[in-house]
Amino acid sequence: MDTVTWSLLFGVLQVLYIEVVLGNGCFTFQGSCCILCNPGYFLPQECGTCTPCPATGYTDKRNNKSYCDHCQRCEGIFRYVEKCSSTRNAVCTCIPGKKCTDEKCKRCKTDRCPAGQRLVGQKCMNCPLGTFNTGAEHVCTPWKNCTALGGVIINNGSHTSDVVCGGYVTKKTQSPGPTAAVTTTTKLRSVPEPSPGLSNLDIACIVVPSAVVLFLIAICVLWREKLTEKMKHLFQNIPKPIVKQTEEEDGCSCHFPEEENGAEDEPMTLEA
Template identity: 70%
Template sequence: MDTVTLSFLSGVLQILYIQAVLGSGCLQSQGSCCILCDSGYFRPNDCGPCLPCPATGYTDKPNTKPYCDHCQRCEGIFLYKEKCTSTSNAVCTCIPGRICTDEKCTQCRRDRCPAGQQFGGQKCVDCPPGTFNSGAEHRCIPWKNCSALGRVIVNNGSRTSDVVCGVHITKPTESPGSSSAVTTVTRKIRPVVQPSPGDSNLTIIYVVVSCTVGLLLIVIVVVCRQKLTERIKHIFLKIPKPIVKQTEEEDGCSCHFPEEENGGENEPMTLEA
């Protein structure tokens, strides 16, 4: 045999020896000790064979580790995108309605992008030209078509706001120096102002405060009136009453029966013959 054949046979015999003695996961050995394990294997002892990783562990590259890395578990708000194997970790994704916050999907957040953006796959991207998202929508929506509505554009739109259309107001006017009623039409563009949620909240607060102040004033007036009435009564009770002396007025004409002049008071009456 030539030298090449002998070298080849020697290598094959060495590999067979390693696999037979130290296991199929050993890449390099020194005597009866494996010094480098293949992916998916680990070396529990300093000198000995390589063992395959259990179902809950993995090694993704050749190693000399005495253990396997733990597989990631996708639970709760996470779902399995790729299962764990002996040579690769599991890959998680978020449940419907939520998206990953980073490339490794370590966290999930609600399925809504900030104003001016919408979802493009698993991340937020800017709204395309001619569309907007104020933050209240899940996606970008087209701007209003003012010309289709018979109006003109007053303010241009952006990625976060819609265009503002103007309203045409027609007003007939008579042309001077004409005998017939010839009228011309003038146009005045007035922007359509849509009340914002903050304005409606301010209106509600103003109404509530006004009602509260009004009720408070009514209560103060009623209480002050009652106190004033009681004070006036108390003052009148303290004023002394005048003492009125009752004197008998002598009667100017006293009526007495006239006394008889004939005879005294005790003279007996006699019968004349």
């Protein structure tokens, strides 16, 4: 055999020796010892074979380390972008509504985009056309459909505000003349928004003044009753005036003197 044939045969035997004896994780060897492992493997002994990393570990470079690096776990406020493999660590990101504080996303912080924007991934981007965000929400809300509400658009919407709708109200008027012609004028009115329920503050503003008014009325009624009783008691204690009654003789009563001579039944005699 020539030299080329022997070289090829030696190379094939070397590859077979590495894969069969030292394992396919060995990158370079010296004698019967592997001295450098491929990614995904580690070297537990100085002279031995390369061992695959467990499911919870990885090596992303050629190495002679006696251990594998631990895989990152994406839990709680984190979620997986890529899961861990024997040659690559897991890639985590923050859950929606939170933002990574560094490139490796070791920490998260609450993120709120400014008005007119929303959070896409880890960046704030403008709301799509036809939606808006006042800055109080994390998402963009679609504009109102004025046609569906029976009106028209009075003010156009923007990234930070909703559209303002309006409707048409027809009013019939009769023009003077021999022929009664009916004309129609159109006035624009705004379509009222559905009124929300009373808030706790509104209820408090109604209940508290009412309670105060009722309390004042009750005080006035009690005060009036007490004042009335006091006045009655005061009038009862006032002494009554003493009226002196004098007997007046009746000047018109005349008493005829009784006849001294004789009694009433004695007959009168006529003297000669």
